[in-house]
Amino acid sequence: MGRLQGKVALITGTGGGQGRVAALRFAREGAIVVGCDTNEDENRITADLLAQQGFVLHGYAPVDLGDHEQARAWIESAIAEHGKIDILYNNASAARFAPVQDMTIEDWHFTIRNEVDLLFYTTKYAWNHLAEQKGVIINVSSTAAWGGSKIAGISAHSAAKGAVVSFTRQLAVEGAPVGIRAVSLSPGFIATPGTAAFLENPVARAALLDGVLMDRPGEPEEVVSMAVFVASSEASFITGSDIVIDGGLLAI
Numbered sequence: 001m002g003r004l005q006g007k008v009a010l011i012t013g014t015g016g017g018q019g020r021v022a023a024l025r026f027a028r029e030g031a032i033v034v035g036c037d038t039n040e041d042e043n044r045i046t047a048d049l050l051a052q053q054g055f056v057l058h059g060y061a062p063v064d065l066g067d068h069e070q071a072r073a074w075i076e077s078a079i080a081e082h083g084k085i086d087i088l089y090n091n092a093s094a095a096r097f098a099p100v101q102d103m104t105i106e107d108w109h110f111t112i113r114n115e116v117d118l119l120f121y122t123t124k125y126a127w128n129h130l131a132e133q134k135g136v137i138i139n140v141s142s143t144a145a146w147g148g149s150k151i152a153g154i155s156a157h158s159a160a161k162g163a164v165v166s167f168t169r170q171l172a173v174e175g176a177p178v179g180i181r182a183v184s185l186s187p188g189f190i191a192t193p194g195t196a197a198f199l200e201n202p203v204a205r206a207a208l209l210d211g212v213l214m215d216r217p218g219e220p221e222e223v224v225s226m227a228v229f230v231a232s233s234e235a236s237f238i239t240g241s242d243i244v245i246d247g248g249l250l251a252i
């Protein structure tokens with residue numbers, strides 16, 4: 001029996017690197033996985049990978065969670081199909097990078113919309129359903145919430161990911177009386193299809209791994225393993241925390 005047997009898990013960004021791995025792993029742990037992504041083609045590839053292993057990726061794409069009506073429709077369709085929500089894993093995000101003086105107003109708002117607003121929308125619409133199940137919210141932040149970067153203009157991204165941590169803390173406060181736990185995860189640099197180009201460039205790779213004690217990028221599985229633990233009853237006394245998964249980057 002899986003660690004998430006029978007749980008309905010809503011995972012956002014199932015067309016992306018970590019979301020795809022999460023969909024596969026949560027299904028293997030016995031969860032009923034409901035995914036979504038703006039990218040229909042990549043989400044279909046995830047659905048095919050699950051099907052090859054005998055699982056179903058529920059949900060649909062495209063869904064733009066930065067549009068609150070689309071977020072609400074996705075949550076409501078999950079309820080219509082499965083009748084409950086046990087886990088909301090807010091993984092999806094998109095950011096734009098530039099030195100602060102060159103960051104356009106549009107790029108700033110794009111980043112806040114796709115890294116913060118979407119979490120609020122899914123959380124707002126899933127909240128009462130999560131309360132019924134004494135469910136769990138997992139929000140994906142980043143080490144960008146905890147430290148700056150010399151090599152990339154991450155002001156909007158770090159502001160957004162900092163907001164993910166503090167938003168999660170408040171969700172824990174409001175959630176405790178109704179039995180909802182809320183936890184944020186802060187990955188360091190993770191090897192995904194989206195970051196592959198940086199890792200293939202030796203200069204970029206060295207810069208990105210500078211300060212990482214383990215001297216390698218993390219794997220999506222290493223973040224998702226923590227998400228499985230947090231989503232499971234093994235983490236029943238953990239709420240309001242941010243858990244860093246960074247190969248030691250923040251240790252120095």
Ligand SMILES: NC(=O)c1ccc[n+]([C@@H]2O[C@H](COP(=O)([O-])OP(=O)(O)OC[C@H]3O[C@@H](n4cnc5c(N)ncnc54)[C@H](O)[C@@H]3O)[C@@H](O)[C@H]2O)c1
Nearest residue numbers: 013015016017018037038064065066092093142187189190
């Ligand atoms: N890869 C890293 O090094 C790293 C490091 C720290 C934190 N993170 C965080 O981990 C999470 C997963 O990142 P990833 O590496 O898998 O990135 P990714 O870009 O591969 O996947 C993110 C997915 O979210 C989807 N998405 C973006 N905006 C959306 C929206 N408005 N509505 C619906 N779907 C949307 C994208 O289409 C994409 O498929 C993100 O929150 C990211 O910020 C990643």
